[in-house]
Each structure stands twice: as C-alpha cells, then as structure tokens.
Amino acid sequence: MDTNYTVLARKYRSQDFKSLIGQDVLVKTLTTAINTSRIAHAYIFTGIRGTGKTSTARILAKALNCLSSDKATAAPCGECENCRAIAAGQHIDVMEIDAASHTGVDNMRDILDAAQYRPTNGRYKVYIIDEVHMLSTSAFNALLKTLEEPPAHVIFILATTEIRKVPVTILSRCQRFDLVRVPVDTLKKHFSWIAEQEKIELSDGANELLARAADGSVRDGLSLLDQAIAQTGGHVDEAAVLDMLKRADRGVVVDFMKTILSGDTAAALDKVDEIYNNGADLTMLLTDMMEWVHWATRMHPSLHAGNTVNSPYTADQREQIQNINARVSLNTLSRIWQVLVAAVPEMQATGNHKQCFDMLIVRCMHIADMPPIPEIIKQQESEKRVREVKNIFADRMAKTPDAPQAKITCTISSAGDLACELQNSKEILLYSYYSSNIEVADFQDSKIKYFDRKGDADFAHKLSVWLMDKTGHAWTLERVMETVNTQTVSEQQQAELEADPLVASAMSLFENAEIVGVK
Numbered sequence: 001m002d003t004n005y006t007v008l009a010r011k012y013r014s015q016d017f018k019s020l021i022g023q024d025v026l027v028k029t030l031t032t033a034i035n036t037s038r039i040a041h042a043y044i045f046t047g048i049r050g051t052g053k054t055s056t057a058r059i060l061a062k063a064l065n066c067l068s069s070d071k072a073t074a075a076p077c078g079e080c081e082n083c084r085a086i087a088a089g090q091h092i093d094v095m096e097i098d099a100a101s102h103t104g105v106d107n108m109r110d111i112l113d114a115a116q117y118r119p120t121n122g123r124y125k126v127y128i129i130d131e132v133h134m135l136s137t138s139a140f141n142a143l144l145k146t147l148e149e150p151p152a153h154v155i156f157i158l159a160t161t162e163i164r165k166v167p168v169t170i171l172s173r174c175q176r177f178d179l180v181r182v183p184v185d186t187l188k189k190h191f192s193w194i195a196e197q198e199k200i201e202l203s204d205g206a207n208e209l210l211a212r213a214a215d216g217s218v219r220d221g222l223s224l225l226d227q228a229i230a231q232t233g234g235h236v237d238e239a240a241v242l243d244m245l246k247r248a249d250r251g252v253v254v255d256f257m258k259t260i261l262s263g264d265t266a267a268a269l270d271k272v273d274e275i276y277n278n279g280a281d282l283t284m285l286l287t288d289m290m291e292w293v294h295w296a297t298r299m300h301p302s303l304h305a306g307n308t309v310n311s312p313y314t315a316d317q318r319e320q321i322q323n324i325n326a327r328v329s330l331n332t333l334s335r336i337w338q339v340l341v342a343a344v345p346e347m348q349a350t351g352n353h354k355q356c357f358d359m360l361i362v363r364c365m366h367i368a369d370m371p372p373i374p375e376i377i378k379q380q381e382s383e384k385r386v387r388e389v390k391n392i393f394a395d396r397m398a399k400t401p402d403a404p405q406a407k408i409t410c411t412i413s414s415a416g417d418l419a420c421e422l423q424n425s426k427e428i429l430l431y432s433y434y435s436s437n438i439e440v441a442d443f444q445d446s447k448i449k450y451f452d453r454k455g456d457a458d459f460a461h462k463l464s465v466w467l468m469d470k471t472g473h474a475w476t477l478e479r480v481m482e483t484v485n486t487q488t489v490s491e492q493q494q495a496e497l498e499a500d501p502l503v504a505s506a507m508s509l510f511e512n513a514e515i516v517g518v519k
Contacts, residue, residue: 009222012194014055015078015087016062021190021218022182023052029177030056031074034063039072040175042147042156044132046163047179050217053159054096056179057128060157061094062086065122072123082122093119094126105138112146115154125154132158133165140167147173181216184208190218191225195236200229205238212312213245246281253288254317257296260336260364261328268361272354282357283347286340292321293337300325300333335367412471415440418448419489421470430462435489447476451484 014020017027033039043060045053062076062083076083085091097111111127119125129135135143147156147170158174160166182190188211195202202225210228214221228236228244252275259268275285295311297303299321311318343360350356412418422431433456442449452459460477467475487495 007223008194008198008226009050009219012197012222014052014059016059016076017074020052020056020059022186023056023179026056026177026179030060030063034072034074037072039064039155041150041154042158042174044158044160044163044166044171044174044176045179046160046176048181048215048217049161050214050219050221051179051182052218053161053179054128054130056177057096057126057157057159058086058094061091061124061126061128061155064124064126064155065091065093065119085121091122093122093124094128096128096130099129099131099134103134103136103139105136105142108135108139108142112142115146116151118153123153125151126157127154128157128159130159131161132170133160133162137167140170144169144173182214182218183216184211187211187214187216187218187221191221194222194225198229199234201235201237203237206236206241208312209238209241209245243279246279246284250288250313251317253285253292254313254320257289257292258320258324260361261324261332263365265362265365268365269358272358272361276354276357282353286343286347286357286360290337290340293333293340296321296325296328297330297333297337300330302330336364339364339367412467413443415443415489416492418443422466425466425470427466430466433459434463435493438488439484439486441480441484441486446471446473447478449478449480451480451482453483453488 017031020027043057045056047053059076062078063074064072065082065086066073066076067080067082068077078084078087082091086094089096095111102108102111115125115127117125146154150156156174158166158170163171163176163178188207191207191210192202194200195207206228210221210224213224224241224244225236228241231244232240256268256271256275259271276282291312295313299311299318301322313321339360343356346360347353347356412421419431419435422434433454437453437456438459439451439453440448441451460479464475464477
C-alpha cells in the first residue's frame with residue numbers, strides 16, 4: 001500500500017490567486033490592493049466549508065512574504081523558501097491558529113505578546129486564526145485593541161463559517177470578504193481537469209452528480225471524487241456515483257413524481273418499495289423530490305419564473321415535467337412542497353425511515369387530490385345558501401301545517417324557461433340581472449351551474465328562494481369563477497332576432513341601424 005498517497009483535496013489545493021476557483025470578486029479585490037500597496041491590517045473570510053478561506057489566507061501570506069519581489073506581490077512564485085515554507089505550514093512568521101483549541105484569554109495574550117516582535121524571515125508576521133467564532137468572549141475582548149491598531153509588521157487573517165457569532169466590534173476592525181458557493185459549471189470544469197491530471201475516466205453524468213452533491217464546496221466535491229475513484233478503480237460513471245451517494249436517478253424521480261400526481265396510491269407505494277430495495281437513501285430521495293417540485297413550480301406555465309435551462313434535468317425530462325404541469329395546478333405543487341418540507345424533521349426524528357416515507361407518500365397523494373382553497377370556500381358558501389333556503393321553506397311549512405300542499409304551477413327545465421317564468425312572475429329586477437349578466441354553463445335536475453359577469457353575492461340566494469317558492473323544492477346553484485363563454489338570455493334573444501330574415505331586411509333599409517332592445 002502506498003503510504004505517501006495525498007488526497008485530492010490537499011493535492012490540488014489552490015497555491016496562488018490564479019488557481020483559486022469561483023471567487024473572482026475576492027481575487028480581483030486582493031490583487032488590486034496588493035498591487036497598489038493598500039494592504040489592510042486585518043481581514044476576515046467567511047463562507048461555507050470548502051470554498052477556500054484557509055487557502056486564500058495562505059496565498060495572501062505568500063503574497064506578502066514572497067522573496068521573488070522586493071515588496072508584496074499578487075503573483076507569489078511558489079518556489080522561494082518563504083513560499084514553500086508557508087505552503088507546508090512551517091514558516092516561523094506565519095502562524096495558523098485553530099481557535100477551537102485556543103479559545104481562552106490566556107492563549108490570546110500569548111499570541112498578542114509575540115506579535116510585538118518583528119518577523120524573523122519575512123516582511124510581515126501573519127496570524128491566521130481559523131474558525132475564529134469559537135473564541136471566548138474574553139479572548140475576543142483581548143484581541144480588540146491589537147486588532148484595531150496592530151504593529152506595522154503584523155497582519156491578522158480571520159476565517160469562519162459562522163460570521164453571525166463573531167462580535168460586531170471584531171467585524172468593524174476587519175475587511176470582510178464573503179466567499180460564495182462555487183457554481184456547478186465551475187466545479188465540473190475543475191473536476192474534469194483533475195481527472196485528466198490523474199488519468200481517470202470521469203463521465204459527464206457522474207461529473208454532474210458530483211458537482212451538484214458538492215453543494216458549492218470544492219473540498220466536499222473532491223472528497224466525493226476521491227471516494228468514487230477508490231470505489232470504481234478509476235472508471236467513474238453515473239451508475240457508480242448514484243450507488244455511492246445512494247441516490248435515485250433523476251429520471252426515476254421524474255417518473256416517481258408522475259406516479260404520485262396520477263393518484264394511483266398502490267403504484268406509488270410499489271415504486272417506493274422498488275427504489276428502497278435498490279439501495280436508495282430515502283432521505284436523499286426526499287431531497288430530490290423537493291428539487292423536482294421546486295423546478296416544476298418554476299417551469300409551470302402560469303408562473304414560468306426565470307430561466308429553467310440550467311435546471312439539473314435533461315431536455316427530455318424537462319419536457320416530461322411540462323407535460324405533467326399541463327394537468328397539475330400551481331396550488332397543488334405548492335401544497336406538496338409544504339408537505340415535503342414538513343417531512344424533513346420527521347425523517348430525521350423517526351427510527352424507521354421506510355415507514356415514515358410511506359406515510360409521506362400517502363399524505364402527498366391525498367393533498368394533491370384536494371380542491372383549491374377558493375373552490376372549497378365557494379362550495380361551503382353554496383351549501384350554506386342551500387341550508388338557508390331549506391330552513392326558510394321549513395319555517396313556512398311549519399306556520400301553515402294544515403294548509404294543503406302548494407300546487408306547483410310550472411316546470412322549469414332550461415335557462416330559457418327560467419327567464420320566461422321570472423318575466424311572467426313580474427320579478428323585474430331578478431329577471432333583468434339574470435338575462436343580462438348570467439352565463440349558464442349547465443342546467444339540469446334542479447341544479448344550475450353559472451358564471452356571474454358582475455359577481456352579485458346575493459343573486460344566488462334570491463334566485464334560490466324564488467325557485468323554491470315557484471317549484472316546491474330546493475335548487476342547487478353553483479357559481480364558477482371563470483367565464484364559460486356562453487351567451488346570456490338577452491344575447492341569445494338578440495342573436496335569434498338578428499337571424500330573422502324580416503328583421504335583417506328591415507335593418508338593411510337603415511344605415512348604421514342596431515337593435516337596442518328586445519320586447
């Protein structure tokens with residue numbers, strides 16, 4: 001066994017500003033500051049793990065102490081004694097301090113006392129304090145004065161992943177740089193270059209999976225790549241990475257979500273069993289489902305927010321998502337998202353992930369079948385109106401218990417019949433509103449489905465009461481929220497009148513004549 005093997009994350013660690021990937025703003029600012037001799041006395045680098053905070057601190061220390069120039073240079077040679085010693089972590093004037101193991105005020109006093117002495121081999125004494133948020137309150141207080149006015153030969157470089165835990169008094173004394181997550185495309189190019197250097201076969205699909213699993217961290221991605229190489233022996237393909245990550249292929253996730261939204265519970269649970277038996281991690285599958293819902297929402301035709309070409313799905317998979325979106329509402333996707341988010345802590349807390357995931361799928365399918373909230377409210381209002389009408393009818397019958405049952409004077413079986421009866425009954429206001437503003441979508445079995453162009457909230461109640469009095473039984477009136485593109489009674493009458501040959505002949509005798517009313 002080769003005992004001298006160096007993991008990829010250390011072997012390909014950035015050694016100069018040019019090789020620092022994904023941090024263009026940081027590199028430009030620091031190189032300009034060095035070239036113009038505007039070097040601050042304290043810096044603080046923050047960002048998630050693996051984005052280059054410590055690497056940047058070492059590169060900056062090299063730039064300040066490189067012997068290839070008679071002053072600080074933005075392009076350290078990497079070959080001189082100082083550069084090599086700093087890269088190896090052995091330079092006497094560049095001290096890397098782990099704040100987690102030097103949290104106390106006494107440790108900080110020792111550092112500050114030593115800072116008063118001039119550097120031995122370099123131009124500057126550089127103190128790199130990693131995970132600085134781990135320092136105690138007293139240690140931070142001891143650091144304050146020296147950090148604000150350090151000796152001219154001392155540079156402090158602080159690094160942290162928890163910038164919110166660093167006191168504002170410390171932040172105000174440092175130049176702050178936020179290291180961003182490295183983009184997926186940048187990580188893919190970097191991993192491809194490393195694979196070439198290592199003579200490794202890395203497929204595009206595997207590279208994509210590794211770059212996305214890294215979540216913006218170069219170190220995490222290289223650790224995963226190292227693991228994949230060890231697992232496959234140097235032939236890294238998509239299937240091997242999926243097996244290593246215990247992830248289902250995105251094509252499988254797309255098919256799975258299609259099954260869930262189809263409403264077939266048995267098929268969905270069978271699919272879960274299949275994915276689980278194939279070794280997929282159900283926690284990762286939950287993450288993939290949330291990713292799918294997120295992108296499906298962004299691709300939805302009623303929203304289509306932003307460019308979706310950069311989504312992690314192939315063109316064929318995006319087309320499948322669009323086909324699913326054609327029959328799934330944005331409201332349904334939003335509810336499924338809420339259920340999935342709520343399931344994350346449940347999955348973490350439960351002892352049996354499979355049982356928890358099965359229940360999650362059942363919950364998702366039932367909530368997907370639920371009607372939208374406005375429709376539920378509308379249905380409740382309609383049921384309330386029917387109950388009110390029934391109560392009114394019951395009260396009237398109770399007041400005249402001995403009276404013979406009222407004889408039904410008419411049979412109303414169409415929208416036209418209803419208009420005629422309203423007119424014959426001298427219900428002028430109700431007839432006028434009904435004939436001018438109501439589009440009837442369906443009229444059968446004492447049930448009327450309609451669209452109200454003006455949205456009178458009392459129309460359904462007034463018409464229900466009149467219909468019960470007129471026909472002797474309750475009617476159901478259901479209002480739809482979108483136009484059904486049908487003519488009102490008045491528009492139908494006018495269309496029939498205009499189609500009459502005699503009327504058309506009369507209209508032709510007068511230029512610009514129009515029908516203003518039908519009586």
